[in-house]
Amino acid sequence: MRFGVVQKYRSFLPVNPGTPLITLGEGDTPLVQSTRIAREIGCDQLYFKLEGCNPTGSFKDRGMVMAVAKAIEEGSKAIICASTGNTSASAAAYAAHCGLAAAVVVPSGYVALGKLTQALMHGAQVLAIEGNFDQALQMVRTIVGRHPITLVNSLNPYRLEGQKTAAFEVVDALGAAPDYLFIPVGNAGNITAYWRGFVEYRRTGKSDSLPRMMGFEAEGAAAIVRGKPVAQPTTIATAIRIGNPASWRGAEQAREESGGLIDAIADDAIIEAYHLLANGEGLFVEPASAAGVAGLLKLARRGQDFSGKTVVCVLTGSGLKDPDTAMKTVPGMVAVPADVASIEKELGY
Numbered sequence: 001m002r003f004g005v006v007q008k009y010r011s012f013l014p015v016n017p018g019t020p021l022i023t024l025g026e027g028d029t030p031l032v033q034s035t036r037i038a039r040e041i042g043c044d045q046l047y048f049k050l051e052g053c054n055p056t057g058s059f060k061d062r063g064m065v066m067a068v069a070k071a072i073e074e075g076s077k078a079i080i081c082a083s084t085g086n087t088s089a090s091a092a093a094y095a096a097h098c099g100l101a102a103a104v105v106v107p108s109g110y111v112a113l114g115k116l117t118q119a120l121m122h123g124a125q126v127l128a129i130e131g132n133f134d135q136a137l138q139m140v141r142t143i144v145g146r147h148p149i150t151l152v153n154s155l156n157p158y159r160l161e162g163q164k165t166a167a168f169e170v171v172d173a174l175g176a177a178p179d180y181l182f183i184p185v186g187n188a189g190n191i192t193a194y195w196r197g198f199v200e201y202r203r204t205g206k207s208d209s210l211p212r213m214m215g216f217e218a219e220g221a222a223a224i225v226r227g228k229p230v231a232q233p234t235t236i237a238t239a240i241r242i243g244n245p246a247s248w249r250g251a252e253q254a255r256e257e258s259g260g261l262i263d264a265i266a267d268d269a270i271i272e273a274y275h276l277l278a279n280g281e282g283l284f285v286e287p288a289s290a291a292g293v294a295g296l297l298k299l300a301r302r303g304q305d306f307s308g309k310t311v312v313c314v315l316t317g318s319g320l321k322d323p324d325t326a327m328k329t330v331p332g333m334v335a336v337p338a339d340v341a342s343i344e345k346e347l348g349y
């Protein structure tokens with residue numbers, strides 16, 4: 001039996017007797033030790049937090065379960081979000097679980113196939129606009145101001161509350177906060193939530209240190225790094241294709257208070273890390289999830305020394321979400337005649 005994050009961490013969350021303790025089994029995700037990348041960068045305490053193991057395949061479930069529980073508590077019957085894909089998959093699943101209506105607004109042509117499939121399978125109304133995520137979010141904000149429907153984007157404060165539980169799990173698993181946390185940055189909600197989680201855990205005596213927060217935006221969508229919104233964000237990593245992050249200030253605060261950094265990472269470096277995780281570590285993540293690892297490799301290759309440090313990279317979502325990008329970047333299959341000799345020849349025997 002899995003109790004989920006709302007019940008497990010209820011004393012740290014906005015849970016009261018009227019809050020339904022719903023769950024799809026989110027949280028309690030593995031923290032796996034690196035083999036190949038650890039060796040490559042000379043860091044023997046490198047770990048990956050596998051957020052793709054959440055029920056809909058991304059960390060969004062941690063925040064969505066809290067947001068939906070509060071929506072139900074407040075008597076809401078319907079939820080809505082703008083999404084690059086994973087938020088809509090998660091919203092649709094929790095709405096289905098709880099008997100709410102769900103509507104999602106997505107940028108047409110820029111949502112990975114698996115995520116779109118999930119939203120549709122879970123029965124959400126999926127509206128694709130000829131515009132980007134930032135425009136979709138603006139429209140959804142207007143709609144919730146006019147109609148009785150609950151916004152479940154990370155502007156909903158309960159989302160970040162739920163998401164901070166991932167930081168609790170990292171500390172619970174390691175017995176202490178790591179020295180560094182590497183994480184992709186899109187709308188910047190997750191880096192904000194992790195920082196909040198680490199700070200709360202230290203305040204309550206569950207840990208006695210804090211990590212440096214190392215956030216990475218895609219180069220074509222690096223609003224925080226450049227210090228101004230990007231009107232036409234571009235990147236292969238669709239989950240972080242966001243030009244005006246809603247939690248911009250929270251990300252800057254995490255960077256400043258932790259002595260960390262927010263940097264930009266090129267698409268080819270993201271794809272390199274994506275492949276290294278898959279074929280060197282056995283971890284198939286979606287492209288956006290590789291941005292933090294790409295950032296770690298970049299800093300290590302520039303000479304930053306991670307030996308003796310404990311480093312955690314957050315792998316935000318499953319690679320199965322986006323088979324199209326994967327198939328476009330691998331060598332592909334070899335067609336062989338249906339006989340043993342042909343297969344042996346191909347295998348080099």
Ligand SMILES: *Cc1c(COP(=O)(O)O)cnc(C)c1O
Pocket residue numbers: 058059060086087184185186187188189190191239240286288289316317318
């Ligand atoms: C949402 C998402 C991100 C970005 O997280 P933010 O909170 O928007 O910064 C990164 N990776 C994946 C897989 C996501 O779904």
